[in-house]
Amino acid sequence: MPRARWPVTHARNLTFAHLWFGFIAFGAALVLGVWQMWSRSPLPAPFVTSSTYFSSVTAHGTAMAYVLPVFLIMGFGYFVAETSLGRPLPAPRWAWSAFALGVAGALMATLTIFSGRAAVLFTFYPPLTASVFFYVGLVLVVAASWIWCVLMMVAMAQWKQANPGRPVPLAMFATVANAVMWLWTTVGVAAELVFQVIPAALGLKAQLDVGLSRTLFSWTLHAIVYFWLIPSYIAFYTMLPRAAGGRLYSDTMGRLTFILFLIYSLPVGLHHLLMDPEQSNAFKFLQVALTALVSVPTLLTVFTIGASLEIAGRLRGGRGLFGWIRALPWERPLVLATGLAFVMLGFGGFGGLINMSYGMNAMVHNTSWVTAHFHLIFGGTVVIMYFAIAYAIWPAVSGRAAPSLKAQRVQLWLWFAGMMVMTLPWHYLGLLGQWRRVATFNYADPTIAAWGPWVVVSLVGGVILLASGVLFLLNLLQFNVQREMHAGVVGELYAMAVHPPARVPAALNGFRLWNTLVLVLMILAYGYPIAQFFVGNPPQALVHRVDERR
């Protein structure tokens, strides 16, 4: 673990730039989100037309699902690469080129959406086809992230060469696991865009196979949520135990968790197509069984992190069965965020188990339950940790000491409160049958009128989230007005394990075995589901352009 003060390096500026860009996109998307909830409520909202609403949903989804996570993960990854490995980042010029590429792509996609030529939502919905600049913008963002993936893999390989036989620090191992997984993940959406959607957007194809495009997108759609959540889990395993004053219960289990995510997050995408006709029961069942397995690493994490916190609590004098909980240093933002994240994980994880339940998914598919679920589990559990990570690394990144921790805690509590107030009624409305992707509801219908009050409650939750988001950005800006330089050392960020391993098997120190298994799993789980579209001549649907009249 490095003990020296972290000198100004490319990585530090890279982290600063990436996180700010991601969080600015996040802030703008928050405003749009509140407006969307207002439009859907019984209260009349300004500027609402179907065109503005669905363009807003596209922008909100693109920013929250693509721009924020990719930039945060890239920035945090550069930070972890330098600080956990104790070496300068390889090829920083490539990293800056990737940043420029990503920014250009995000701006291109955003401008296209705001010109009204891309109301296709972040899940694309072919044969609806937007302006080619929307898709190319997103391709550039993904290409930037691929450069980051390669840099992460190179950094780890170089460290292993310089430190033969030693275990790669867990934070970097997990980061590279995420990078490897992301490369596998993006194959689906890249194939869909390159072979189907972009040719349609360029006018080279007038029709496309919708079943194939939905299946290719499903490849990406589930694995991407694990891409999003791994940085939060990196914080749980490698930063939280130290912040709580304890140690990580088991380094090995940490490695195993990230490996299980790598192999089980990919061959499960069909559970997003459970209600689709074009995929068979048999393969849906297979992928549901694999989905049940992808809940295992989360369950393992709850135990391992719980145990790590118990160690910390008992070291601080906590006694009795639950006394250690009260003894934990809840005034530290990272500890507080973890507690709040775990509460939201309980609710959101339960919702996820309902969603994957094969035929019983019919009770909730495309209702507000699904929207509430992913806002809670991603917007809640994962993003609250994004805030906590930013707060934790900002002293090192900005070179300033942390300002008021109280303001940080208030912001985290507001985010938790807003998320619960917004999503709990939303789950309930989904069970009542409220469906998705609606700009305005017909509140004259008595059934729908009964939903109205709950929609307003959700809207209030959204407003609280907006306040929290604004406070978060202000908290980051507060660092700039601090005079006191960061006196601490970066090494204090990472936790040690109770029994730090001297050696780990190659299987837990690299990815060759796991890449092979991913390949096998993908062939078995997705092979026929994709190949079936090349058997016979599946009917194709005409392209419907949303960017111009043809």
Place this chain on the structure above:
Amino acid sequence: MDRTPDPLDRPWRVWASVAILSVFAFSLLFGFVLLPVIQGRAAGVDAFESICRALGIRPGSPSGRQPETSAKAQPTTRVAWSAELMDALANPEAAGESVAGSCAGCHGRDGRAVDLALYPDLAGQSAAAIYKQLHDFKSGSRRSPVMAPLVQSLSEEQMIAVSAHFAAFPLRPLPAAQFPAADPAIEELVARGDAARRIAACNACHGEQSGGPTEAPRLSRQSREYLAAQLHAFKSGERRNDIYSRMRSVAQPLTDKEIEGLALFYAATRTY
């Protein structure tokens, strides 16, 4: 780089493979065989057919009988869009001017109707929309004692050519005369529709960036009388060549006042 195989590694490889193969074996047994066969038995479907249905190589569910159908086709239009047809409309083989000559008497040489009260404009109209109506007049899917005899002699290539020909002309400019201000209720229908009557916004199909049906015509600056007449015809069901009642379902709940208002809105619009 790992060169020598590590004795610590073999158990990992073995257990990982065992775990994954067990999951597959379990899924194969239950998802591919047991569930379909047992469901099929209860529904009177034999085992082989059940498994084929579960795999998706035959249509249907293992748990139910497939319904039979013997319905006779009674299409409301004979036009079917295809990639080839869209391509032909964008790049017609024949030139349309010669055919257009016989249209000019009513629709004008440049697609602007000689009398908007009697005939619709064709200038700047979507080629797909013009083609579909011509085809429907010819096949009788759309009844018009005036148009039907005129299009009987047109071949497929000629219909495509003349559609593309008129589509290329610019829209007629708005006359200098003042139109009454737009009614907010009508603007509401155009931009937001009416959820209570399940009417989508007119823009959702007829707008510039709608991604709606291929044959949705442009309505801007069209003849007010023509637009109103067509809405009335869809409302009464007299005109039935909209595929799957896309227009009939929208026109049916409209009041006469709204129909007049919409026709005026589009006839006078600058922005759509």
Place this chain on the structure above:
Amino acid sequence: MAISEEAIVRSELRWAAIAIGVVSVIMLALIYAGLVHHINPPSNIERIDPKTLHLGGEFTEANLGTRVSADGQVTSRIVATQFTFQPRCIVLPANRRVTLRFATPDVIHGILVSGTNVNTMIVPGYVSQVHTEFTRTGELLMPCHEYCGLGHSEMSAVVRIVPSEEFKPDAEGKVACDAR
């Protein structure tokens, strides 16, 4: 640290066994639902060309809606298109096994019937099929629940479930909603 490495590994393995147990219970619940209640996702790989759907026999306009075949099978055929369902109202009997078949000539749609387990995507190129049995009578909302374009918010139909005595097919086996 007071706790030994072996104790840590043992506790983690115990917990992993519990986790696998939880996962197994979930899978068993799914298998139970599948074997005993025949609950399946609505898979149906039955290809149909969306571009010529309106020219074909089964989904021709006159054949849409509820029909009772000679052997008593109740089947309802509905087309989802931008931005309406045809027919906009279908009537079905309660307490009788029915089959709903959906197709679309244009883009992705989807439906749910509120208060029931009828839920399926409608994908151009495929016929979606749902087998179910309605247990309660009444008027149920059937909205389009998947984004299909700018008119999606206003796209819905009504499913009227009537007691069996009131479900009377005409000479051709068709049962239509009363005109509203």
